[in-house]
Amino acid sequence: MLYREAGQFKTTYAEDMAIFPISQDRIALAVLLGIAFIGVPLLATFHIWPFGSDYLLWAILLPFLILALAAIGTNILVGYCGQISLGSGAFMAIGAYSAYKLATGVHIPLAWLGFAVSIPPLPVLASILLGGLIAAGVGILFGIPSLRIKGLYLAVATLAAQFFFDWAFLRIPWFTNYAPSGSVNAPALDFFGLIVQSPIERYLLCLLLLTLMALLAKNLVRSNLGRQWMAIRDMDIAAELIGIRPLYAKLTAFAVSSFIVGVAGALWAFVYLGSWEPLAFSIDRSLQLLFMVIIGGLGSIMGSFVGAAFILIVPIMLNLIPTELGVPLSTETITHFEFIIFGSLICYLLIKEPHGFARLISIGKEKLRLWPFPY
Amino acid sequence: MRVRDTNEILLQVEGVALSFGGVRALKDVSFNVRKGEIRAIIGPNGAGKTSMLNVVNGFYHPDRGTITFKGRTRDRMQPFEAARGGIARTFQNVALFKGMSALDNIMAGRTLKVRRGLLWQALRCGPALREELEHRHRVEEIIDFLEIEAIRKVPVGRLPYGLQKRVELGRALAMEPDLLLLDEPMAGMNLEEKEDMSRFIVDVNNQYGTTIALIEHDMAVVMDLSDRVAVLDHGVKIADGTPDEVKNNHAVIEAYLGVAH
Ligand SMILES: Nc1ncnc2c1ncn2[C@@H]1O[C@H](COP(=O)(O)OP(=O)(O)OP(=O)(O)O)[C@@H](O)[C@H]1O
Numbered sequence: 001m002l003y004r005e006a007g008q009f010k011t012t013y014a015e016d017m018a019i020f021p022i023s024q025d026r027i028a029l030a031v032l033l034g035i036a037f038i039g040v041p042l043l044a045t046f047h048i049w050p051f052g053s054d055y056l057l058w059a060i061l062l063p064f065l066i067l068a069l070a071a072i073g074t075n076i077l078v079g080y081c082g083q084i085s086l087g088s089g090a091f092m093a094i095g096a097y098s099a100y101k102l103a104t105g106v107h108i109p110l111a112w113l114g115f116a117v118s119i120p121p122l123p124v125l126a127s128i129l130l131g132g133l134i135a136a137g138v139g140i141l142f143g144i145p146s147l148r149i150k151g152l153y154l155a156v157a158t159l160a161a162q163f164f165f166d167w168a169f170l171r172i173p174w175f176t177n178y179a180p181s182g183s184v185n186a187p188a189l190d191f192f193g194l195i196v197q198s199p200i201e202r203y204l205l206c207l208l209l210l211t212l213m214a215l216l217a218k219n220l221v222r223s224n225l226g227r228q229w230m231a232i233r234d235m236d237i238a239a240e241l242i243g244i245r246p247l248y249a250k251l252t253a254f255a256v257s258s259f260i261v262g263v264a265g266a267l268w269a270f271v272y273l274g275s276w277e278p279l280a281f282s283i284d285r286s287l288q289l290l291f292m293v294i295i296g297g298l299g300s301i302m303g304s305f306v307g308a309a310f311i312l313i314v315p316i317m318l319n320l321i322p323t324e325l326g327v328p329l330s331t332e333t334i335t336h337f338e339f340i341i342f343g344s345l346i347c348y349l350l351i352k353e354p355h356g357f358a359r360l361i362s363i364g365k366e367k368l369r370l371w372p373f374p375y
Numbered sequence: 376m377r378v379r380d381t382n383e384i385l386l387q388v389e390g391v392a393l394s395f396g397g398v399r400a401l402k403d404v405s406f407n408v409r410k411g412e413i414r415a416i417i418g419p420n421g422a423g424k425t426s427m428l429n430v431v432n433g434f435y436h437p438d439r440g441t442i443t444f445k446g447r448t449r450d451r452m453q454p455f456e457a458a459r460g461g462i463a464r465t466f467q468n469v470a471l472f473k474g475m476s477a478l479d480n481i482m483a484g485r486t487l488k489v490r491r492g493l494l495w496q497a498l499r500c501g502p503a504l505r506e507e508l509e510h511r512h513r514v515e516e517i518i519d520f521l522e523i524e525a526i527r528k529v530p531v532g533r534l535p536y537g538l539q540k541r542v543e544l545g546r547a548l549a550m551e552p553d554l555l556l557l558d559e560p561m562a563g564m565n566l567e568e569k570e571d572m573s574r575f576i577v578d579v580n581n582q583y584g585t586t587i588a589l590i591e592h593d594m595a596v597v598m599d600l601s602d603r604v605a606v607l608d609h610g611v612k613i614a615d616g617t618p619d620e621v622k623n624n625h626a627v628i629e630a631y632l633g634v635a636h
């Protein structure tokens with residue numbers, strides 16, 4: 001009887017169009033945001049449990065925030081627009097390396113033309129956002145084949161993009177500013193004089209960006225553009241006949257998705273890793289993001305969060321629980337178990353519930369709305 | 376305000392031929408649709424009716440012949456150009472966006488009327504929100520008109536067939552088309568659903584002055600609704616005229632009864 005919309009009559013369409021039309025959901029979200037923005041920083045500052053050490057922030061919360069952002073980006077392309085992509089890792093890399101180049105100053109010697117293009121180092125925030133924009137541009141370029149090829153074939157094309165960029169960032173020394181080891185260091189995280197350094201500062205930076213971008217993404221998917229994406233996903237022929245241009249719908253999905261994934265890549269490199277190698281954005285990352293989206297829920301912003309949390313927490317639980325029980329598992333066994341769990345879960349979800357955990361949650365809510373009277 | 380008595384031609388199809396490999400679906404078909412009328416296209420299975428509609432809205436490109444719509448003649452058209460020109464349609468086998476709610480399906484029909492771009496939609500404030508609300512109001516009128524208020528939030532994949540057909544009509548109406556093509560809008564419906572659908576079609580024609588071209592197998596419905604009927608058989612137009620004229624036409628009777636020539 002607690003979760004109920006009874007008595008909450010929406011008198012205008014504007015109210016009906018709110019993100020969370022049911023007030024219990026709004027309260028839950030407010031509480032969650034309160035905990036994330038105020039509770040966690042307070043606990044962390046005073047080192048109160050579970051923030052006694054920085055483990056929770058570093059090992060769980062920070063990667064969760066950044067990968068949830070990348071999962072939202074992936075979900076826009078795969079879940080909303082129906083264009084399967086195995087190249088999300090590459091677009092994270094493009095965001096990361098573009099931001100790195102912009103933050104350290106770009107110098108392109110065009111010797112044969114007799115001059116060189118030089119851009120002085122840009123501020124970190126500008127670099128990160130421009131890195132996202134460059135990823136969006138490359139995304140549009142790699143989205144063009146999607147007008148001709150579909151499904152599995154498109155997936156293979158995006159896989160090619162993944163391998164191409166893996167190679168480019170590994171082999172073209174210009175991208176890494178000729179670092180002999182191929183590994184590069186992020187610039188100091190200076191935001192208008194505010195230096196982001198401690199784990200909790202990093203956490204707040206990512207939380208802020210994630211919240212903003214999740215809101216913008218949610219707005220997009222419930223506006224006309226989002227409906228165009230879903231229309232293309234569900235039936236492209238009918239979409240065209242109501243005046244949707246597949247070119248525009250698909251390329252905007254590639255652009256928006258790559259922008260978000262690119263920003264997430266820049267954050268992953270600058271804020272989480274600090275120094276990194278091309279391996280940080282390999283095909284493994286692409287697959288991980290795809291798993292998050294499938295498990296969390298295709299075509300659901302909330303699902304992107306759930307999926308990211310699940311994929312990050314399972315390995316930790318696999319480590320923790322057997323240790324607590326006195327039968328610690330080896331790292332290898334844990335990796336095997338991970339694959340078994342994710343693999344079978346994905347098979348199950350793809351067959352039974354393509355909308356993932358997000359759909360299961362909303363089914364649960366529907367039941368709860370009726371509870372305790374099952375009709 | 377019905378304008379069916381004007382003789383203004385909205386759509387003129389001239390000498391259209393279309394074949395798929397060896398199958399000649401349309402052989403030199405000409406016919407027109409007058410502004411404001413309800414025009415029926417009938418014919419036995421495989422006569423080429425659906426192919427005809429597909430040519431009109433640019434889904435198939437004819438091998439020969441021209442299409443003149445609102446005074447502009449072309450020999451081919453892209454589907455989205457047809458949509459922009461004011462042609463909407465529904466399909467013989469419902470072609471809705473299965474994963475979206477009834478409301479979102481109909482809202483998607485407003486795409487061509489949306490003015491605000493990506494950035495505004497992402498911000499969803501000020502003019503963008505106002506625009507979204509205006510479209511919502513327009514769509515709610517259509518939902519009321521089609522009496523589908525109760526199912527607006529239901530994913531269309533879960534709706535029974537009759538309601539899906541209604542939602543699909545709603546999506547086409549949301550485009551505020553000048554010409555509405557309906558491919559067997561009553562196929563697979565029971566009597567009551569057919570009556571509802573007939574009423575919607577007549578009301579659309581009356582209230583909005585929308586010109587309608589429809590394919591239908593149910594003769595009673597065709598004779599009731601339409602101003603003029605064209606009859607196709609094996610890709611050839613064998614008769615064209617008022618329902619009464621067509622009903623008594625020998626070629627038509629033979630085509631339907633399958634009498635050998
Ligand atoms: N895409 C296609 N590829 C090949 N043949 C096709 C195609 N579309 C239609 N045809 C053929 O063209 C002919 C006309 O088909 P069409 O669908 O236009 O008939 P119809 O009058 O709508 O029939 P029905 O009443 O069964 O809907 C048929 O012989 C059909 O097999």
Ligand SMILES: [Mg+2]
Binds near residue numbers: 424425467558
């Ligand atoms: Mg047909």
